[in-house]
Amino acid sequence: MPASSARAPRRRSLRWIETRAALLFISPWIVGFVIFTAWPVINSAYLSLTDYDVINDPSFVGLDNYVALFEDPKVGLALRNTFVYTVMSVPTQLVVSLALALLLNSATRATGFFRTAFFLPKMTPPVAIGMLLLMLFNGQSGLVNGFLGIFGIDGPAWTTDPAWVKPGLVLMSLWTVGASVVIILAALRGVPQELYDAALVDGAGWWRRTLRITVPMISPTLFFLFIVDSINALQSFTEAYTAFFGAGNTTYSNDAALFYVIYLFRQAFEFLHMGYASALAWVLFLVIMAVTAVQILVTRRFVHYEGRNS
Missing domain, CATH: 1.20.5 (Single alpha-helices involved in coiled-coils or other helix-helix interfaces)
Structure with a gap:
């Protein structure tokens, strides 16, 4: 052999x-x-194909839950609120995270301290952030309006005016951008210094270097954060629920903060419509898949991967 x-x-x-x-x-x-x-x-x-209230056995109803879902006006309201919040929060978080990372990257001292300081708020429990939102953005006694009052600005009713509920939630979401800052900072440290040196020789200023070198070189990281932040925003729940729906709260403009997952949660655990809530969950899954696919198709041409053109 x-x-x-x-x-x-x-x-x-x-x-x-x-x-x-x-x-x-x-x-x-x-x-x-x-x-x-x-x-x-x-x-x-x-x-999702049954009528189930946790107490009794599920009974098969076919596609009735999905038919009811598309006829439910609250579903449309919740989807609209969620998409508006996503469109407002994701670009804001990316811009703020990039700005903070650029500041950290240019720092020569205490970089480790500031990196930790920016990241620590990310460790705050979401429920605490929801309560903090009510204290900071209270229209009468909140610290934000108190600060604006120093400059003679009459701050809005962040928690009671439907037009300002989502902007307040967006501003509060900036409390947890520390993780994105650390990720972008790591990407910035990987940009070759030779590119900046060559740009300086050509007389490029800071703004041109940032737009022409920094952003393209870290575009895969920004693209990753864009996708992840969008998925997180479409699943927003804890902060808004704590601030506007927790503990039987009926004081504030709840409809303006009725996000899709909040409506799903209430159907499942407040009204015990488990079958209907499961249908809502599957629709959200399909929506997230569709949004992610569109983002990949539309934005991948702007992403630069070293070694190949995109």
């Missing part, structure tokens, strides 16, 4: 041993994924 033929079964045996060892090492993740992710997703797809 040739030596190569004898080695082939041995290689297959070693490959199987390595595969079995790899599966054994990742088995805790596989078990957790199946129990806590895959099964709930599959079960929610079934529940």
